[in-house]
Amino acid sequence: MTLANGTLEYSLIRIGLRHLIWLLALLSALVSLGSTLYASYQAQNELLVEKTLQANQAYATKLASTVEDFIQSSWQRLAYSARQLQDGLDNPDILQSEVDRLWRQISGFNTVVAVNAQGLVRATSPESIPLIGRILSSPGALEALKERRPLVSRPYISATNNLVVFVSYPIVTEEGQYLGYIGGSLYLKKTNQLHELFGEHWRPADIHLYVVDLKHHLIYDSSTDSKLGEVVEHNPVLDALGQREYGQLNHSGSLAGYAAITSAGWGVVVESSANAIYADLETNVWHIFYDAMPLVVLGLLAGYLLAFLIARPLNCLAQTARNMDGEGALEQVYLVQPWYFEVAQLRQSMLAGIGLLHQKVPSVPVSNLIDPVTGLKSQQGLIAILDTWQESRSFSIIALAIDGCAEISNQDAKDHAMGQVAQLMRESARATDVLCRFKDDVLLALLPGTSLADASRVAERLRLRVELADIVVAGVGVTLLLGVSYWSLTTEISVQVIVQTVVQALEEAQQQGRRNFVITPIA
Template identity: 40%
Template sequence: MKLSTLFRLDLRTLILLLAIGSALLTLLNVFYASYQAQHRLLLHSTLEANRVYATKLAEVTNHFFRTAWQQLAYSTGQVRDRLDDPARLQQATQDLLYQSDNFNAVAVVSKYGKILAAAPFEQHKALRLDTEGHKAILRRRAPLISQPYLSADNRLVVTLSYPLLDSAGEYQGYLGADIFLTEANVLNLLLGQHYYQDGSYLYVVDSEKHLIYHPDNTRLGEQIEGNPVIDSVLLGNSGEQRLLNSQGLDMLAGFAPVPLSGWGVVAQRPTAATLSELNAKMRGIFIGILPLTLLTLPCIWLLAALISRPLWQLARHAQHMDSPEVPQQIRRIRSWYFEARQLRQAMLKGIGLLHEKITQLNIDSLTDPMTGLLNRRGLQTMLDRLGDDTAFAVIALDIDHFKAINDSKGHAAGDEVIRFLARMMQENSRDSDILCRSGGEEFVMLLPEVTLAVASQVAERLRRHVAHSTPPFVDSLTISLGVTHHAARGPAVRQSLKIADAALYQAKQAGRNRVMVSPDGEHFKSVVS
């Protein structure tokens, strides 16, 4: 058995493959679409959750700074008239420090940068008041949150200050409160303590892109460049973005600014951690639907066989459409669904239409498309049908001065003149006459069972009708005609056509617009009406 026969791709196999392929593709498409939808939903929800979380922390932090300033403002009213009383200043600083966990150290500083009181006192023994932060506070003489800086004892510190003004409104110094960013206080509780098990974390940057809160304390103070989230949040924007962080990790980040301090809060989660649950869930779904899919395949095979059987039978009979028994065999096929019934009817009708189409194609190949008359091939076909036993007259004719019409009026006008002459020929001929456009402006008429004399009269009548007609695009139209007769069992038909052409040539030479008759190609006679 040939390999091509063994693995023949017949209709039944094709439908089976198509059905199974469609089922599997549909399953995969649903699975993929579900995965993509869950993928987008997870990413969006994680980004949104991180944005909301970052925004909430930023709002709480901003509120903390506003509340801390209110504390400082209240305490300023308690100490501004006691700058010359060290004991009462010391008591006021201790009260401010221990009434909440907002601050790690509090100090009253004169306008000359001298510490007048501090709590706890030992914390300020090492405090450098010549730092840029303290100098900025003294210069600004307004409420201020300093940039994070390292104290003399290597603590990362932020100082909140509120100016001290006497009753006359003169600047006397400031009340400052230090927050040690890595030690116990409310701000550290808000921003420094977060408990994640999946790689998620939160970090905070100051206005100069330095890390001031981060799970990895070794990175505190590091300046981050090239991070679009940090660039955006420090411009005052809040939002969400997927990005590669400075460590090259794919992250889903939400961010929000802290307006009072100029800081930016960023909450982010690794993309891989977000999607790990989805991957496990989709694997479980795939494993769960696999048995049902395998059970479905035999059902698909059975349905494919039922559907393909009538089509396969029709295809088998289509190979023998020339057999007289095929129509009856096709009618006996059990076409149990609409498409098969329609196909069976179409095949029965197609056997008949096929012959009609072939006939029409033959007609089209024999007909001149412009005039509807026969072309040269059609003329030859009709001559073959007439045969040698039929006598007929031949009239060859063409349009006088047709080139001048084309040159002066254009080819479109010339085409209309040709169509006009074709209609005149049809109006002045019998149904049995054979009319042909042999080329350009040249035409041939075959008149079966007509004598030379009668053919001459037909030609002259046609010439007169054309000459007295009203053709399109031109004022007048004339034709020249050559007439001869082909006798039954006479000379070759080709010779008769040549004699008619010779008579036409003589009509042209004699002045055009006339009929010239020649029985033998040697003697010519003009028809006089």
């Protein structure tokens, strides 16, 4: 039952302080655990991403350095052969001997050719490749004739129908006359030293390695050979590679490290998927969760025990407060152990209040304060309460009687009906309300801190509840007469007058007919 001012009656409040404290502890533990897991996830995520980027960059840099050494070494050997052919480009035996030596010495080259200034092939190794006497028109050959400097070509289809890159070195006389070039081709889809360099380092299965030239032509791809020679488009890593010699980039769920092979104009990119990191992160977070659970459970048990210890003395005081004028109330309050400040203050206040209450009714036995028929306070108990409240609080009073009660001759039936009405009053009352039997046929309810308007609504709901209970006397359903009044600390009229006033209100309700109540304000 809820009053108009929003106060919940005691009978509807089921949750106690102990449960509230424990729920607060549970919420705090869950929030703390969740915050810890989230912070751990974020910190580990940043750490793992950074370490992965650094590892991929280190891998790319190391591989780029290895390939750079291979190209420089190849140019040195080609340069030596170019010097040997300064005076012997027209001698077939010398030419063939030198290209054979170079082909056998540098296992990285799949073919070696010597070409004159007109682009005519003068010697080739191995000799099984039918190129001698042909003019090469492939992009690598034309670029070597045009640039007349050490270079590495972009990928192209050679005269032998292989996808290759061509490493060349010019043949120049001591006087500076350009005679041609000597060079070796590296087949991108066949085994050679360059291919082995790219694949010789161990790497996890989720690592993707690829190499491109300045125009983003794919030279090597660890996942497939089918796209070699194609242009890699819309790749932010390659865009970054064009601006810096090395670095790292986190983009679109990919963690990439890259490094440039400066002499060849190539770039090495090492990528790994962020999904693998997220899987590791999830595993780590679950491990943290499982490791933390024993402490969380212990904390919750400790919180529950602490909630019990905090709430126990307050609960004892609350139980005693419901019956402060009963037998043993003083002893019950004395037994409460005040181990913290608030309980000590409440205990002291209750002891003082109970002592004052007992001083007001020192000579009245407890048995005389309770009506034996209804179980409510008797008229003597009401007088003691009113004497105390007159000095300390404002309250409303509801008086009720059964319609036609005076006409009922069967006293047992009348008492039974009054007892049932009293039970309904108890079920609807708050812990602070006082219920009593004022006369044989009049029951009273004192509602501390309740306005006249709120008390009127409570009275109306009580009347409806009695009617719904189907209480029958002499074959007739019981209905109520109700009178409501109010007394405040500023009222000049005594509390005794309010009782008489509200009883008079009952008589007025009787004159107006059945099922009525009268509101009588007190100035």
